[in-house]
Amino acid sequence: MDDLDALIVGGGAVGIACALALARRGRSVLIAESEPLFGSMTSSRNSEVIHAGLYYPPGSLKARLCVRGRDLLYAFCADRGVPHRQLGKIVFAHDEGERPALERIARRAADSGAGDLAWLDRRDIARLEPALPAVAALLSPRTGILDSHAYMTAMLGEVEARGGQIVCGARVAALRRSGDAWSVFIEGEAEPVLSARQVVNAAGLGAQELAARTEGFDPSAIPARLLVPGCYFGYSGPVPFRHLIYPVPVPGGLGTHLTLDLAGRAKFGPNVRPPIEAEDYVVDPAQHDQFAAAARRIWPGLDADLLVPAYAGLRPKVAVPPGQEPDFVISDAARHGCPGLVALFGIESPGLTASLAIGEEVAERLELGPGATTLDTAA
Structure with missing residues (x-):
């Protein structure tokens, strides 16, 4: 059974960006994507807009990570030749x-x-x-536009250049704690296929389902999912x-x-x-x-x-009380009780724009421990 630093569940823009942030920190990473092709779900069914960050409540994750992600995204596209305007x-x-x-x-x-x-x-x-x-x-x-597939391909190219991998058609069926690591079960396999010290649940529309199949994950920390077409x-x-x-x-x-x-x-x-x-x-x-x-x-x-x-x-919205605006949910052990695991819920618009900043946030929380944010390292 292979032993990894980090498993990222979900090969959309956000999952690949999380893998990239961890690979840049020297982690051995593997992306497990359930679909035959990476980025073929939510990441390919949007407006392909680079949002400026106009609409979101000040202080929210959406507001902070959209503005940071916008600047990172423009720089990345310019540096890597990703078509954008x-x-x-x-x-x-x-x-x-x-x-x-x-x-x-x-x-x-x-x-x-x-x-x-x-x-x-x-x-x-x-x-x-x-x-x-x-x-x-x-x-x-x-505000601008980009080729989202070219963007994901460029990120994935850097992940692979740093030794990371992606496996498509691999649906993670369960995560179970084993010592100081996570045993990873793939659908169709009776035994765990690999072990990872850290896990990022970036499964998008399937994030809640995977959280429910994660050993020790506090059920009260799984926000209700709304599928809004x-x-x-x-x-x-x-x-x-x-x-x-x-x-x-x-x-x-x-x-x-x-x-x-x-x-x-x-x-x-x-x-x-x-x-x-x-x-x-x-x-x-x-x-x-x-x-x-x-x-x-x-x-x-x-x-x-x-x-x-x-x-x-x-x-992939999360349900909130009437009058409240939904925000990204980046859940770490301080919230759900699982060491070495960060789960992402409700990553709707502006998730594509914010993806690189979300990757930074996830990597910092895994590196610094529960409750850490990129604000901790910016001070």
């Missing part, structure tokens, strides 16, 4: 009733250190994006926009927005639908009229016949 984002008020929402975003962004926001009036909007019907807007120049529709024609265009947020999401890929193709989404019980990635064509109505708030001249179903994703 800092297009900038416009968040707009469609009418005067939405202006207070913009003011709240501006205050949060300032308090969270996102910075660099500029207010736009009607004249500014007409100059930058004349097709956008808005009374006011915020320009976020630090969101669909995207593509636009099969040119669009008159150069920036990413976002409405003010709606309950459960950022609102159906317009994003561009690196080839200039546009898509609208994701929408927000009620939570579902099981994973489902079907895009119902019957949502077309809903998407057309949302898209016309951004672009009244849109040709609805060119809107076509694209793909769906699932937000």
